[in-house]
Amino acid sequence: xxxxxxxxxxxxxxxxxxxxxxxxxxxxxxxxxxxxxxxxxxxxxxxxxxxxxxxxxxxxxxxxxxxxxxxxxxxxxxxxxxxxxxxxxxxxxxxxxxxxxxxxxxxxxxxxxxxxxxxxxxxxxxxxxxxxxxxxxxxxxxxxxxxxxxxxxxxxxxxxxxxxxxxxxxxxxxxxxxxxxxxxxxxxxxxxxxxxxxxxxxxxxxxxxxxxxxxxxxxxxxxxxxxxxxxxxxxxxxxxxxxxxxxxxxxx
Amino acid sequence: xxxxxxxxxxxxxxxxxxxxxxxxxxxxxxxxxxxxxxxxxxxxxxxxxxxxxxxxxxxxxxxxxxxxxxxxxxxxxxxxxxxxxxxxxxxxxxxxxxxxxxxxxxxxxxxxxxxxxxxxxxxxxxxxxxxxxxxxxxxxxxxxxxxxxxxxxxxxxxxxxxxxx
Numbered sequence: 174x175x176x177x178x179x180x181x182x183x184x185x186x187x188x189x190x191x192x193x194x195x196x197x198x199x200x201x202x203x204x205x206x207x208x209x210x211x212x213x214x215x216x217x218x219x220x221x222x223x224x225x226x227x228x229x230x231x232x233x234x235x236x237x238x239x240x241x242x243x244x245x246x247x248x249x250x251x252x253x254x255x256x257x258x259x260x261x262x263x264x265x266x267x268x269x270x271x272x273x274x275x276x277x278x279x280x281x282x283x284x285x286x287x288x289x290x291x292x293x294x295x296x297x298x299x300x301x302x303x304x305x306x307x308x309x310x311x312x313x314x315x316x317x318x319x320x321x322x323x324x325x326x327x328x329x330x331x332x333x334x335x336x337x338x339x340x341x342x343x344x345x346x347x348x349x350x351x352x353x354x355x356x357x358x359x360x361x362x363x364x365x366x367x368x369x370x371x372x373x374x375x376x377x378x379x380x381x382x383x384x385x386x387x388x389x390x391x392x393x394x395x396x397x398x399x400x401x402x403x404x405x406x407x408x409x410x411x412x413x414x415x416x417x418x419x420x421x422x423x424x425x
Numbered sequence: 426x427x428x429x430x431x432x433x434x435x436x437x438x439x440x441x442x443x444x445x446x447x448x449x450x451x452x453x454x455x456x457x458x459x460x461x462x463x464x465x466x467x468x469x470x471x472x473x474x475x476x477x478x479x480x481x482x483x484x485x486x487x488x489x490x491x492x493x494x495x496x497x498x499x500x501x502x503x504x505x506x507x508x509x510x511x512x513x514x515x516x517x518x519x520x521x522x523x524x525x526x527x528x529x530x531x532x533x534x535x536x537x538x539x540x541x542x543x544x545x546x547x548x549x550x551x552x553x554x555x556x557x558x559x560x561x562x563x564x565x566x567x568x569x570x571x572x573x574x575x576x577x578x579x580x581x582x583x584x585x586x587x588x589x590x
Binding site for chain 1: 474486491492519521523526527528529530532
């Protein structure tokens with residue numbers, strides 16, 4: 174069943190595509206745009222002291238499965254502002270076809286995991302969007318995100334499986350980090366990155382308790398006494414980023 | 426006595442008061458220094474709680490080299506940072522502010538037409554976390570200031586001995 178959030182997101186992408194086609198005209202020179210994803214060290218190494226969860230748990234992950242679709246890079250003028258209640262209007266855009274189920278724990282150098290690449294018209298891709306969708310098959314079937322790992326605090330050691338089941342979408346502006354990204358030049362290579370900030374979910378013991386992130390993050394305590402696959406809601410949380418840049422979240 | 430011609434300024438009608446236009450007589454080994462009031466850009470970065478982004482990294486990108494930092498600095502204790510754009514480079518200047526794993530970017534079209542003190546319209550990529558009701562956003566404001574760096578521009582004139590003046 175198509176949801177309101179889906180319609181909003183698909184409508185935005187379709188409108189952007191029409192505008193982009195109108196602006197693109199005839200065949201253009203192109204370069205290569207590669208898409209990466211990562212959950213930073215908190216995914217690959219876990220929450221290790223002093224970076225424990227806000228409630229003092231150490232977490233290590235065997236897998237963090239995420240399933241994404243419609244990963245789309247946009248050129249926007251003026252630049253898309255994720256802080257406003259607006260959709261992305263692109264002058265140019267490219268979309269990775271297909272659905273990707275990826276394990277954030279398996280990130281390589283710097284925790285990054287290569288999703289895919291495509292040929293892209295020249296320009297600066299200063300906005301990125303994607304949908305978090307339900308995996309149709311495999312170990313992450315029926316989930317949007319699936320955290321599998323072990324939590325440790327003192328003498329307690331708890332295996333856990335936390336499943337996010339509600340599809341949603343992220344609309345993001347420009348990647349923000351050590352360097353600017355997304356500049357596709359003739360025959361050149363550029364990249365963009367989807368970044369998940371897991372401390373927005375579990376909080377951080379090395380930050381003050383009244384830090385806005387810790388005030389919002391549920392931490393691990395709500396799941397410490399649960400068994401089996403526990404449902405996890407991401408409503409009100411912003412895990413998806415572009416580097417350090419913020420994204421708007423659309424819910425179904 | 427020669428009068429130095431002021432180069433065209435980037436701000437059009439925002440041309441600042443010239444403190445000194447007249448160069449001193451050109452003498453052997455003389456160094457002429459001209460100080461002018463120039464319009465600059467003042468950046469104020471804070472969280473929406475009002476807390477300033479103190480000691481945050483600021484990276485400035487020029488329109489013609491958007492991939493290469495033109496200037497890197499830090500905000501002061503009040504989250505302020507000031508800079509003078511290159512006069513001739515029109516286009517969109519981009520300013521990135523980062524702190525503690527979160528960042529935002531503001532884009533500034535040049536030339537500016539806003540009057541002194543007015544906040545410059547700019548697109549800000551908000552960074553934050555949590556629910557929108559308690560999100561800690563990064564709020565950046567840019568404004569034109571005059572006399573920002575009153576002695577920012579210096580012109581040195583050197584003459585070798587016996588050189589015709």
